[in-house]
Amino acid sequence: MTAYDVLFRTVLARMDAETAHRGAFAAMRLAARVPGLAGYGRRRFAPSGPGVEAFGLHFPGPLGLAAGFDKNAVGIDALAGLGFGFVEVGTVTARPQAGNPRPRLHRLVADRAVVNRMGFNNDGAAAVAARLARRRRRRGALPVVVGVNIGKSKAVPEAEAVADYEASTRLLAPYADFLVVNVSSPNTPGLRDLQAVDRLRPLLTAVREQADAVTSRRVPLTVKIAPDLSDDDVVAVAKLALELELDGIIATNTTVSRDGLESAADTVAAAGAGGLSGAPLAQRSLEVLRLLRSTVGEQLTLVSVGGISTAREAHERVRAGATLVQAYTAFIYGGPFWPARVQRELARLLEED
Numbered sequence: 001m002t003a004y005d006v007l008f009r010t011v012l013a014r015m016d017a018e019t020a021h022r023g024a025f026a027a028m029r030l031a032a033r034v035p036g037l038a039g040y041g042r043r044r045f046a047p048s049g050p051g052v053e054a055f056g057l058h059f060p061g062p063l064g065l066a067a068g069f070d071k072n073a074v075g076i077d078a079l080a081g082l083g084f085g086f087v088e089v090g091t092v093t094a095r096p097q098a099g100n101p102r103p104r105l106h107r108l109v110a111d112r113a114v115v116n117r118m119g120f121n122n123d124g125a126a127a128v129a130a131r132l133a134r135r136r137r138r139r140g141a142l143p144v145v146v147g148v149n150i151g152k153s154k155a156v157p158e159a160e161a162v163a164d165y166e167a168s169t170r171l172l173a174p175y176a177d178f179l180v181v182n183v184s185s186p187n188t189p190g191l192r193d194l195q196a197v198d199r200l201r202p203l204l205t206a207v208r209e210q211a212d213a214v215t216s217r218r219v220p221l222t223v224k225i226a227p228d229l230s231d232d233d234v235v236a237v238a239k240l241a242l243e244l245e246l247d248g249i250i251a252t253n254t255t256v257s258r259d260g261l262e263s264a265a266d267t268v269a270a271a272g273a274g275g276l277s278g279a280p281l282a283q284r285s286l287e288v289l290r291l292l293r294s295t296v297g298e299q300l301t302l303v304s305v306g307g308i309s310t311a312r313e314a315h316e317r318v319r320a321g322a323t324l325v326q327a328y329t330a331f332i333y334g335g336p337f338w339p340a341r342v343q344r345e346l347a348r349l350l351e352e353d
Helices: 003-010 017-032 035-045 076-080 125-137 158-175 191-195 197-214 231-243 265-271 279-296 311-319 329-334 338-352
Strands: 052-054 057-059 063-065 086-092 105-108 113-116 145-150 178-182 221-225 248-251 275-278 301-305 324-327
Touching: 017 035, 017 076, 017 105, 035 338, 057 145, 063 338, 076 086, 086 125, 086 178, 105 265, 113 279, 113 329, 125 145, 125 158, 145 158, 158 178, 158 191, 158 197, 178 197, 191 197, 197 221, 197 231, 221 231, 231 248, 231 279, 248 279, 275 279, 275 329, 279 301, 279 311, 311 324, 311 338, 324 329, 324 338, 329 338
Parallel strands: 063 086, 063 324, 086 145, 145 178, 178 221, 221 248, 248 301, 301 324
Antiparallel strands: 052 057, 105 113, 113 275
């Protein structure tokens, strides 16, 4: 048991999950501002190995942080300093929004899982774009790839969803190393309906056109899908991605399923509605990855996320067709040294291959 395990069990696990998250993230950002400590961390935890080429970009390591942790792009360098090869910020919406009422984040410790119904709480696209612009101008920013995940504003009716995504794209595409269109969170009413191919096609086409219009480069464009799609729907989205010449697919988001959990039924009920992330997602996420790779061949970059807790599990995803992998919940349970440890062990496994 590590020192962080003791801290988690005795202190963090007894705190409100969102309060603990905010406190821990603030501590990470504060530590990153300490000159000597920040420099040591960058040398000590930097990803080893040759890195990964994807989306026409160089990733220092194949393990990245999934969206949801740094919703407002306030701690990119702090997170990169812990060993992540890339950081996906967001989900960002065109309009600022407070999200759903608290409590809205719960741990299922027995399952090493988290239930969230955050509801895309964020500062809005204009504020996040300004923050990313300042970071780009700042000397000393770490060489980490930054993805920007965009979603629909809750107040916007479904009929105006395309225009809402376009507004976010106009503001954020100039500062994104790659863009992620999120149509798969279960916490915004009607959002998952946008995964239907007839609704997804005009949305992705509009985002692509807006990104091309506001940048002098081709911004890599991906779509993030849910694990709860049927296999047929997964294949349909994959074929659409090929048709529209997207750059990749991120699979998968959180699940609304509660099947097979170890946690007591009353604990699961107390956590309430929302998206489940963490270890219980591993099997379905791997199945979706394999199905996607068998459909798209080598034409798209696949980013696998969902239930990855160890370097061996990350390695299994790479062998199953992922170019990059992401985690979030395992970082919460594993602590600040988790990303560097997994990145290092994964590099060793890939070198052995």
